[in-house]
Amino acid sequence: xxxxxxxxxxxxxxxxxxxxxxxxxxxxxxxxxxxxxxxxxxxxxxxxxxxxxxxxxxxxxxxxxxxxxxxxxxxxxxxxxxxxxxxxxxxxxxxxxxxxxxxxxxxxxxxxxxxxxxxxxxxxxxxxxxxxxxxxxxxxxxxxxxxxxxxxxxxxxxxxxxxxxxxxxxxxxxxxxxxxxxxxxxxxxxxxxxxxxxxxxxxxxxxxxxxxxxxxxxxxxxxxxxxxxxxxxxxxxxxxxxxxxxxxxxxxxxxxxxxxxxxxxxxxxxxxxxxxxxxxxxxxxxxxxxxxxxxxxxxxxxxxxxxxxxxxxxxxxxxxxxxxxxxxxxxxxxxxxxxxxxxxxxxxxxxxxxxxxxxxxxxxxxxxxxxxxxxxxxxxxxxxxxxxxxxxxxxxxxxxxxxxxxxxxxxxxxxxxxxxxxxxxxxxxxxxxxxxxxxxxxxxxxxxxxxxxxxxxxxxxxxxxxxxxxxxxxxxxxxxxxxxxxxxxxxxxxxxxxxxxxxx
Amino acid sequence: xxxxxxxxxxxxxxxxxxxxxxxxxxxxxxxxxxxxxxxxxxxxxxxxxxxxxxxxxxxxxxxxxxxxxxxxxxxxxxxxxxxxxxxxxxxxxxxxxxxxxxxxxxxxxxxxxxxxxxxxxxxxxxxxxxxxxxxxxxxxxxxxxxxxxxxxxxxxxxxxxxxxxxxxxxxxxxxxxxxxxxxxxxxxxxxxxxxxxxxxxxxxxxxxxxxxxxxxxxxxxxxxxxxxxxxxxxxxxxxxxxxxxxxxxxxxxxxxxxxxxxxxxxxxxxxxxxxxxxxxxxxxxxxxxxxxxxxxxxxxxxxxxxxxxxxxxxxxxxxxxxxxxxxxx
Numbered sequence: 083x084x085x086x087x088x089x090x091x092x093x094x095x096x097x098x099x100x101x102x103x104x105x106x107x108x109x110x111x112x113x114x115x116x117x118x119x120x121x122x123x124x125x126x127x128x129x130x131x132x133x134x135x136x137x138x139x140x141x142x143x144x145x146x147x148x149x150x151x152x153x154x155x156x157x158x159x160x161x162x163x164x165x166x167x168x169x170x171x172x173x174x175x176x177x178x179x180x181x182x183x184x185x186x187x188x189x190x191x192x193x194x195x196x197x198x199x200x201x202x203x204x205x206x207x208x209x210x211x212x213x214x215x216x217x218x219x220x221x222x223x224x225x226x227x228x229x230x231x232x233x234x235x236x237x238x239x240x241x242x243x244x245x246x247x248x249x250x251x252x253x254x255x256x257x258x259x260x261x262x263x264x265x266x267x268x269x270x271x272x273x274x275x276x277x278x279x280x281x282x283x284x285x286x287x288x289x290x291x292x293x294x295x296x297x298x299x300x301x302x303x304x305x306x307x308x309x310x311x312x313x314x315x316x317x318x319x320x321x322x323x324x325x326x327x328x329x330x331x332x333x334x335x336x337x338x339x340x341x342x343x344x345x346x347x348x349x350x351x352x353x354x355x356x357x358x359x360x361x362x363x364x365x366x367x368x369x370x371x372x373x374x375x376x377x378x379x380x381x382x383x384x385x386x387x388x389x390x391x392x393x394x395x396x397x398x399x400x401x402x403x404x405x406x407x408x409x410x411x412x413x414x415x416x417x418x419x420x421x422x423x424x425x426x427x428x429x430x431x432x433x434x435x436x437x438x439x440x441x442x443x444x445x446x447x448x449x450x451x452x453x454x455x456x457x458x459x460x461x462x463x464x465x466x467x468x469x470x471x472x473x474x475x476x477x478x479x480x481x482x483x484x485x486x487x488x489x490x491x492x493x494x495x496x497x498x499x500x501x502x503x504x505x506x507x508x509x510x511x512x513x514x515x516x517x518x519x520x521x522x523x524x525x526x527x528x529x530x531x532x533x534x535x536x537x538x539x540x541x542x543x544x545x546x547x548x549x550x551x552x553x554x555x556x557x558x559x560x561x562x563x564x565x566x567x568x569x570x571x572x573x574x575x576x577x578x579x580x581x582x583x584x585x586x
Numbered sequence: 587x588x589x590x591x592x593x594x595x596x597x598x599x600x601x602x603x604x605x606x607x608x609x610x611x612x613x614x615x616x617x618x619x620x621x622x623x624x625x626x627x628x629x630x631x632x633x634x635x636x637x638x639x640x641x642x643x644x645x646x647x648x649x650x651x652x653x654x655x656x657x658x659x660x661x662x663x664x665x666x667x668x669x670x671x672x673x674x675x676x677x678x679x680x681x682x683x684x685x686x687x688x689x690x691x692x693x694x695x696x697x698x699x700x701x702x703x704x705x706x707x708x709x710x711x712x713x714x715x716x717x718x719x720x721x722x723x724x725x726x727x728x729x730x731x732x733x734x735x736x737x738x739x740x741x742x743x744x745x746x747x748x749x750x751x752x753x754x755x756x757x758x759x760x761x762x763x764x765x766x767x768x769x770x771x772x773x774x775x776x777x778x779x780x781x782x783x784x785x786x787x788x789x790x791x792x793x794x795x796x797x798x799x800x801x802x803x804x805x806x807x808x809x810x811x812x813x814x815x816x817x818x819x820x821x822x823x824x825x826x827x828x829x830x831x832x833x834x835x836x837x838x839x840x841x842x843x844x845x846x847x848x849x850x851x852x853x854x855x856x857x858x859x860x861x862x863x864x865x866x867x868x869x870x871x872x873x874x875x876x877x878x879x880x881x882x883x884x885x886x887x888x889x890x891x892x893x894x895x896x897x898x899x900x901x902x903x904x905x906x907x908x909x910x911x912x913x914x915x
Binding site for chain 2: 162337347357358363
């Protein structure tokens with residue numbers, strides 16, 4: 083009898099657990115209370131453009147979903163799409179955590195973003211040309227002269243020089259966030275050497291491998307054309323004396339750089355040479371690469387090395403990553419460097435505040451994309467407000483990126499706040515503050531199943547003689563509950579961004 | 587191609603080839619020792635010397651040596667070190683080799699670090715070493731059908747064949763030396779099996795039986811001749827060096843550089859010497875000095891590669907007028 087009972091219990095048990103296993107992964111999902119959900123509306127129903135997606139993924143049980151996750155992780159590992167963590171001598175390699183639930187953006191909203199991003203990039207490019215030539219915007223007191231000249235990214239050596247095609251910002255990765263009203267806001271511009279685009283493409287490749295059927299039923303815009311578009315854009319602004327088939331090279335700091343995978347990926351997919359500084363040299367103001375067949379002239383350098391390391395003769399003398407006399411060759415107009423030297427002034431988080439004014443000043447248009455309201459600590463009025471309201475604000479160092487050097491007011495300790503108070507007082511120019519914006523959230527796989535996690539979006543604009551916006555971008559996701567920090571260096575992950583091809 | 591990247595192609599294939607050779611040597615030796623009682627000095631020490639290790643101070647028993655030559659990260663000649671080096675080289679040039687090659691190599695590298703490989707080592711070493719040998723064979727096959735036949739391919743082939751020619755010469759030299767210094771073995775069953783194991787260490791046992799003319803009591807000589815001179819055997823020294831010369835010539839052609847250079851000249855000299863009639867007599871009476879000459883030359887060819895292709899010196903080149911160069915491009 084006893085054994086019969088226990089065996090029948092066991093059968094019941096199996097049925098129960100299999101019922102749970104077969105339950106949809108959306109069954110227990112609860113959208114965030116204050117954040118916009120990028121898949122579901124406030125009532126928990128899918129947004130119209132997300133319906134097919136939610137229905138399809140919703141058919142998966144948690145076990146099936148886990149299997150797909152393992153398959154995706156394995157694909158990243160065997161392809162070596164990893165970054166290094168230098169904690170021991172052999173180096174531990176990690177994959178950038180990838181979440182399988184895509185982040186869709188509706189077609190109409192994307193069209194608006196596209197126009198807004200082009201507008202912003204155009205204004206920033208005109209601003210760079212202006213500050214390195216006539217400086218009208220400073221003379222007209224639209225932006226304080228002092229703020230530009232004291233910016234770390236401002237390179238006075240560039241004054242009077244015009245890069246080929248008047249193009250400074252060949253690639254920009256603009257960080258956007260979506261507020262609870264569903265409006266995209268600009269959080270920062272990355273006009274130096276924005277990274278991450280290889281993940282955009284690889285995430286898509288892996289998604290197609292794992293969910294082939296999804297892409298049959300839902301039309302999503304392609305992201306795989308990026309390398310070719312970038313190659314064309316860079317070729318279009320090659321120096322005038324470079325002939326019909328300019329030679330391009332991607333300059334990497336080397337295999338130990340954490341973004342080295344991206345460098346090999348882009349060079350390989352653009353079909354251009356991947357070089358280190360030591361592979362190049364300058365002879366009579368022309369740049370050459372050292373090949374087995376002798377020196378070969380290089381016309382365009384897509385550099386993933388910061389300004390100050392580019393040329394030990396012009397900038398930091400201790401740089402081992404650069405090419406001596408490269409800057410001279412540049413000034414002579416014999417090589418295009420992308421992005422141009424001196425674009426860092428746009429990444430200064432205090433100057434970011436003025437981008438909307440730049441749009442009005444140069445284009446006589448109203449900005450389509452708004453900034454997040456920003457307090458500039460070098461202004462007396464702003465400074466005292468910031469110091470009094472640290473608990474409500476996010477404080478950022480103006481030249482940092484990757485989530486470093488920031489204070490998240492609401493989650494900070496009193497000790498952290500007083501430490502920042504001193505730092506800000508000691509060097510107000512170095513800090514800005516912004517109110518906390520509740521970033522939109524997306525269903526993301528966690529230990530408790532699907533749960534909302536905050537996301538941002540980094541689209542990429544590629545500019546040569548024209549501008550092109552990659553229809554997609556890097557959606558970064560915080561993996562810690564409630565966290566608003568999405569940077570990979572702070573433990574964030576990423577998602578495939580779906581720009582819908584059709585209105586639903 | 588960029589000189590630095592050419593160097594990575596060259597070393598990538600050398601390290602994979604080396605891992606394969608080490609795996610084969612370990613496997614063959616362990617098998618050979620099952621049948622015979624040989625002095626301790628003859629058991630495992632020769633393997634260290636073949637790999638150029640002269641300062642080993644650990645135990646000379648089977649487990650210690652196998653562990654040292656398979657898993658020891660501190661030992662630059664261990665299989666795991668060779669694979670790590672191969673993978674590091676491949677990572678740098680992953681956009682130059684084909685994506686399939688990179689994925690396969692990366693997969694195998696990760697496999698070697700995994701518990702699956704460790705379990706195989708404990709339970710089925712024969713299979714572990716077989717799988718390691720297969721890595722190179724697979725990569726060569728994948729490369730054969732996916733890699734562009736540009737300079738990169740030629741440097742890859744050059745590295746493989748140069749490494750192999752040196753390995754074959756060293757295996758032969760060290761094993762022969764051991765035989766010489768142990769007269770008890772000469773003429774015995776052990777001697778025959780010893781030569782057999784040398785052939786197996788070079789994957790040459792069956793090819794040898796099919797091909798070579800063996801005069802009684804001169805097995806050793808026939809084996810040496812086969813491993814050095816047999817042009818139809820893809821691991822013989824002469825075959826490999828001829829392949830190196832082919833690659834070097836293709837590199838000159840594909841990079842549009844000078845038809846001759848010191849690397850090509852050294853290869854030609856060595857190959858001509860090995861093709862002379864007298865060489866067979868020399869192998870018979872002075873095998874060690876023939877092999878020493880080969881090993882030394884393989885070293886100097888490798889150095890000459892560095893000077894010719896990898897260490898770029900702008901002063902060595904005439905700069906064409908920039909405009910003229912553009913037309914050329």
